[in-house]
Amino acid sequence: MNKQELEKIALNVREHIVRLSTDGGCFTGASLSAVDLIVYLYTNFLNINAHNLKDENRDYLFLSKGHDVPALYGTLAELGILEKERLANHLTTNDHIYWHPNTHIPGIEFHSGSLGHLPSVALGVAMDIKMRKGSNKVICILGDGELNEGSCWEAILVANAYELDNLLFVIDRNQFQANVRTEELIPLEPLHNKFTAFGAAVSRINGHDFDELHKAFSRFPFSKGRLNVLIADTIRGKGLPSIQERADRWFCNFSAGEVEQLLEELHGNNKTELTSETLIVR
Template identity: 70%
Template sequence: MTSEKQHELEALALRVREHIVRLSTDGGCFTGASLSCADLLVYLYADFLNVHPGNLTDPERDYLFLSKGHDVPALYGTFAELGFMPKERLNNHLKSNDSIYWHPNRSVPGVEFHSGSLGHLPSVALGVALDARMRGQNQKVIVITGDGELNEGTVWEALLVASAHKVNNLTIVVDRNHFQANIATEDLIPLEPLAPKFEAFGAVVKRIDGHDFVALEEAFSGLPFSPDKPSVIICDTVRGRGLPSIERRADRWFCNFSSDEVTSLLEELHSQEATKLTSETLTVR
């Protein structure tokens, strides 16, 4: 990845995080989890997947299913920035005259399937991947799960079927931010060692930094990892990424900030970005 492309993606991710913060008021949203997933969604839609506002009904487009539906502020923020919907539509969040609310709704262009009840979309994505293969098509099918979502047995059942039928065009991506709701995953039902679990169910696994666009490109450009197995990419992320005041906090899963708090958080977000850019400049020198 060129440095120019990397900077473009980072700038886009910053704008998506701004949307997430702005959606965290007047009823709130799942702020922390959405911030952990922003870089991943930005990379997939802006650089990797063949899906854009002009081909949403093309049966040969790529597919992304957001199984951890409470990350929808990151998804809608990405859609708004990439032209899937007008940015002004985000102002309808939680309004009765629109479908912009806490989980994905198919009335929003680009949303492939409703989600919210965790554990179901790996099976839906598997069905789409099988259908594509039966039709002789070669599109990519990605499903993003949360790490706490892995407590749902349907995730593993889908993976068993994918492995049995050698569905190599299915990729499960785990947003591994180490929290589920208001508790750390390892304090509730420990998931680690996670990669060997996926391997035992017949997948080929890679684990990367989910906030590093270079690492994301290196991993996704290698898909499928095997000609006869599904792929899994575990993305280690940080809940609340970009806002140190709420990063890695169990109580910052769902947030409903006041307008003054939103203003303060936006300032914090930009302050962190300025600090990062200054650090990078000094490193280059």
């Protein structure tokens, strides 16, 4: 898909996220930061579609930062893997669409939500593919705050020990961990140097720029015999200036009226400035 088509799909996915941010809410800010990454992966990089979800030759995506699942739900819906109508079942008892990924949803490879868990699952799948001499690609999306889990770094060591160059860890570097900035809690930088010291082949890009995403993923694998790591610098709440980079916009539960205001803002039509006073934190 070309850049214009990607931007259109990404806008639609952000609209889905906003609509999921009511009647119980969701992790709005974090989901918005991951949209462009997930949209690009599913449209221009991964061999995953509505017809090959059980094919052993498909590629794999593991969403380790499972609270970003509204971005994944929205992408799967836009690509026809998940029925759009089912998004209305969010947090209801008659479906499996809720705050974290569930394998009862088409396209979800593994349950997640326990941070630091899926890097090890992804490397296990990548190792199996290597042993079978397969060509499948394996992607694991991690949050930056998730990197405080030691299991992430153990997975990196093992992946490099077994030369899993078919595995790519994508870091959604939106600078926030829950309701605090990462560098104010447990500083992560210099991330590039840390990953390199652990043996990975590392690249760093603007995670909202489809041209940069294309250049980076076109170089996969970044180095033969080494784990690939892509640090994608992103913005929490991307697309909604009123909630961008706000610590209190990790989890949001907006009223129906607030959702409509935010949709207007998303499409650049808002006539009322949305502030912390007009948007209720729940």
